[in-house]
Amino acid sequence: MAGNITGHRFLYNFRKYKFLLYQLVSRDIKIKYRKSVLGIFWSFLEPLLTMIVLTIVFSTLFARFGVENYPIYLLTGRLIFTFFSGATTAAMKSIRGSAGIFKTVYVPKYIYPLSAILSNFVTFLLSLVVLFLVMTATNAPFTIYIIFTSLPILALLFFTIGVGLIVATVNVFFRDLEHLYGVLMTLLMYATPIFYPADIVPESFRFIQDYNPIYAVIECCRSVFLYGKIYDPYQLLFALVSAVVAMIIGLALFYKYQDKFVLKV
Amino acid sequence: MENTVINVENVKMKFNLSKEKTDNLKEYVIKFIKRELHYDPFWALKGVSFEVERGDKFGIVGLNGAGKSTILKIISGVMKPTEGNIQVKGSMVPLLEMGAGFDPDYTGRENIFLKGALLGYNRRFLEEKFDEIVEFSELEEFIDVPLKNYSSGMKARLAFSIATMVEPEILILDEVLSVGDAKFQQKSREKMNSLLNEDATVLFVSHSTYQVKTICNKAIWLHQGELIAEGSAEEVCDLYDKWINEES
Incomplete structure (x- = not known):
């Protein structure tokens, strides 16, 4: 079919299926908390409790390395990393999980990974409330720069969408990824200074931090939430460039193979 | 042409x-x-x-x-x-395997919107048609009950009511549908016939x-x-x- 109307069709499709996207995102969030007594409060409570546990375990250990406000240090890193790993894992499983639907009805396929990521993003935004509460409790600085954290967070969202599209596509053809991905995420978690100070990593391994887009986002947010300072613009630039690259690879891969999904799942 | x-x-x-x-x-x-x-x-x-x-x-x-x-x-x-x-x-509305896309933990009401969105309808349209869908399916009492507690006949009635509540220009059918008990079958057959008799194109x-x-x-x-x-x-x-x- 004619290629010059593809862009137009994309927009038309997006308008037509906007409501579906909304439905899927709200479904994910509602179902997640439906049967629990505390419901949506778990998205505040879970990070808060984990933070308390990890603070008890690690704060004295790492105090020597000069981390001032360990709860905030930890929470910033953990919330960002949990969003990335949760959202990409959900996106990876989304195509196979919805096979029953797109085998019978035409729905643009990017809707599934996108809705999985967006519902995780909503939970992430809600959990930022916890961060602000803990910041108040620990007398962390509230500055105008907090508004500017939206830029690295936006970069993180697009980076996550890009990676999500890649793993969703790959998982259709090689289901092994589903098992491997958990291990990869654990590895990435330990390689990223989330609960330990960045300085304790030997010089020769620093490149892991330097070329880690998630860590760049964490760094940006930490300078604002922890020290009340604006972040290094190069870190933001690195996060943005990584997001664009991930999006380009993700979209190219997804669009190349999406017509084969229905034959493979 | x-x-x-x-x-x-x-x-x-x-x-x-x-x-x-x-x-x-x-x-x-x-x-x-x-x-x-x-x-x-x-x-x-x-x-x-x-x-x-x-x-x-x-x-x-x-x-x-x-x-x-x-x-x-x-x-x-x-x-x-x-x-x-x-x-x-x-x-175009394909009436193939109509049960696909329901969420068992969702109530009937929520599933109407979810399934409707899957078929490409917007919120306003579904809100307009909501009462009609519920009435046709005869599930007024159960509309706020999670779908997993529905009998298979009730599910089929809900699916049929959502799928046929629109007047598509092109209707795609795999075998003639009649679902539910004898009473509902009669009704669904009539609905089918009215869809078939209109100016819709049918495959x-x-x-x-x-x-x-x-x-x-x-x-x-x-x-x-x-x-x-x-x-x-x-x-x-x-x-x-x-x-x-x-x-x-």
Whole structure:
């Protein structure tokens, strides 16, 4: 079919299926908390409790390395990393999980990974409330720069969408990824200074931090939430460039193979 | 040509039937190295062309594996053909496996919106039609109960009510639907008939030539992915019936 109307069709499709996207995102969030007594409060409570546990375990250990406000240090890193790993894992499983639907009805396929990521993003935004509460409790600085954290967070969202599209596509053809991905995420978690100070990593391994887009986002947010300072613009630039690259690879891969999904799942 | 709403042009569809599914990396690499990655190509459609005009009730007959469902899936956009072109003008509702897309933890009310969104409707339209859907399905009392507590008949009633509540320009049907108990079957058959009698274009797949003859004005006969006959429903069905009798 004619290629010059593809862009137009994309927009038309997006308008037509906007409501579906909304439905899927709200479904994910509602179902997640439906049967629990505390419901949506778990998205505040879970990070808060984990933070308390990890603070008890690690704060004295790492105090020597000069981390001032360990709860905030930890929470910033953990919330960002949990969003990335949760959202990409959900996106990876989304195509196979919805096979029953797109085998019978035409729905643009990017809707599934996108809705999985967006519902995780909503939970992430809600959990930022916890961060602000803990910041108040620990007398962390509230500055105008907090508004500017939206830029690295936006970069993180697009980076996550890009990676999500890649793993969703790959998982259709090689289901092994589903098992491997958990291990990869654990590895990435330990390689990223989330609960330990960045300085304790030997010089020769620093490149892991330097070329880690998630860590760049964490760094940006930490300078604002922890020290009340604006972040290094190069870190933001690195996060943005990584997001664009991930999006380009993700979209190219997804669009190349999406017509084969229905034959493979 | 102006009246053509569905134009199918030389459509071919190939499936790769590998003996075992190669969907993990180890197997894939081993087979790739051993050069064992050969598939048996299976052509479900071998170059089929036809046109459907506005208002046609278009029947497709054929044996199992003739490619009937494949052509419906291609027309409804679920699959892309390996070769050939498809053009469809107008809104389309496929009434295939209507239960797909329900969430068991969602209530009936929530599922109406979820399923409606899957079919491509917006919130305003669904809110307008909501009462009508509930009334038709006769599930007023249970509408706020999670779907997992529904009986299969209740689920089918809800699915039918959502799917047929619209007046699509093109309706795609795999066998005539009648669901629920005897009372609801009567109602669903009437609803079906009213949908069939309107100016909607209907694509209808069936094993029963009797149904095709009563519903359709035109028909094609597919056999092993090839178009055997095309013409008025009467002619095609008679040819097909005659062939069946000779074969058996």
